[in-house]
Amino acid sequence: MIGYKKAVRSYQLCAEAINKLKSIAEKIGFSEFEYKKSLYYAASKKDISFLKEEYKIRKENNFEVSLLEQKSIKNIFGFDAPAAILSELGAQTDAYSFTHALHQHNLKKGTKVFDRVNITKIHHNKNGVILTTQNKKTIKAKNLIYASGYETVNFINKKIVKLNSTYAIISERYEEDNFAWPEEVLIWNTDDPYLYLRTTNDRRIIIGGRDEKFYNPEKRDKLLDPKSNRLETDFKKIFPKIPFKKEYKWTGTFGSTKDGLPFIGPYKSLPNSFFALGFGGNGITFSQIAAEINRDLILGKDNQNAALFSFERI
Ligand SMILES: Cc1cc2nc3c(=O)[nH]c(=O)nc-3n(C[C@H](O)[C@H](O)[C@H](O)COP(=O)(O)OP(=O)(O)OC[C@H]3O[C@@H](n4cnc5c(N)ncnc54)[C@H](O)[C@@H]3O)c2cc1C
Known part of the structure; x- marks a missing residue:
């Protein structure tokens, strides 16, 4: 569907992602x-x-x-x-335990985690985003990464999954x-x-x-x-x-998804937002790929793999 070269590249990225996830697990002391x-x-x-x-x-x-x-x-x-x-x-x-182990590791480095907080509204503007929680609190940020799984389809005007x-x-x-x-x-x-x-x-x-x-x-x-x-x-x-x-x-x-690939990176009609939607049977490896692509794009760096998974392909 996407051509030989791109399909092979996608397989290679998944293979690399397995090794990278293994080294992340080792680094944070997660044995599962x-x-x-x-x-x-x-x-x-x-x-x-x-x-x-x-x-x-x-x-x-x-x-x-x-x-x-x-x-x-x-x-x-x-x-x-x-x-x-x-x-x-x-x-x-165990993807669930792995996620928690990552949070525990990152908490020690100053990351803040707010679980059980439902985001009910997201406003995108030229300079950033403003999120509203179910308790009517607001959060302002320069950039937002949507990693909210299937719920995210509600924000996208294309049929992606x-x-x-x-x-x-x-x-x-x-x-x-x-x-x-x-x-x-x-x-x-x-x-x-x-x-x-x-x-x-x-x-x-x-x-x-x-x-x-x-x-x-x-x-x-x-x-x-x-x-x-x-x-x-x-x-x-x-x-x-x-x-x-x-x-x-x-x-x-x-x-x-139609081509079996995830959706990663920016979505034009929602400025200052990036997506990590690892839909499909390889969602865990796609998530690792998404982390690298979104990081590079937010830092204004070029990422050669970004086009493969962009919203522009459909
Ligand atoms: C049966 C099954 C088998 C699978 N097998 C594999 C496999 O073998 N290999 C593989 O790599 N992948 C597999 N996957 C895919 C993989 O499990 C997923 O891609 C991965 O877990 C997705 O993680 P995520 O963090 O992107 O999304 P999720 O785990 O869906 O997390 C999204 C989070 O966002 C939260 N959220 C949503 N909306 C809001 C909101 N408005 N406010 C606040 N929070 C919100 C949700 O509550 C949820 O906690 C499988 C999936 C399924 C269902």
Whole structure:
């Protein structure tokens, strides 16, 4: 959709972001950011050619990947799939704890954090912005970064994201001796919607997917029971020998953009504002990219990657 060169650059930036996030985690003493391999498997035979093409392009651009055939997938990972790409570079974290660890680190350096404050009005003018809180207090700033997730669509006049509903379940904790997950890998597939499976560092298994193409929280929540049962069945089909006891189930909104890329940087009709909207399945890595681009633009520096994710592209 955006051309070979730009697509490759976007992949490279995500790969770099994983390494940068790891070094940030280390710097602030946050231990729950772990490198993991990632296995992307063909959900059916018809996806093999797509997967091979994807592998070829990643390989020719020096991503550390290998193409696995059915037999190796069975031998190494213990399940049936017609083909898969194994990527050496991936990572897993608890994004919520990571955010709190960053706040704690930054608080010591003088950053101020005001949680549970709802911004109800934002006024943009030539010299800056004035925000109003729910208690009618005002905050003035030279620049504002909108990092307010899906709520931000209310401020943008373009259709930038499609909101879907998504579901996930998590197992009870496994006993240490009883827990074998092949290579501790992150697993996802080529299905649409895709299915993903991973472990947590307290020895649980998370399974997610079964998305619905609508945004309607009430309707979404009503489907939670049948969807969580479907996810459990999906898991049992892949790993019939791993016992699975569901402990929690949940649902939420998931946003994706037409080209799979985030929206980062300024938006013309809202002066002195910058956006960090990491919509899509790579939102955490896109957030790291957004931090660098927005920092550079606010400081008046050039950033070569900014155009890739700008609002001007649509
Ligand atoms: C099911 C699912 C799976 C995902 N899997 C992955 C994955 O594997 N890898 C990956 O990289 N990413 C993944 N993502 C995406 C990733 O989780 C998100 O991109 C990331 O958490 C977004 O962070 P954020 O800080 O930009 O937004 P959010 O976490 O949405 O935070 C926005 C904050 O702004 C606050 N806010 C909004 N409006 C206001 C207001 N008016 N006043 C005050 N506060 C306000 C909200 O309360 C919220 O706290 C996944 C997302 C989902 C839903």
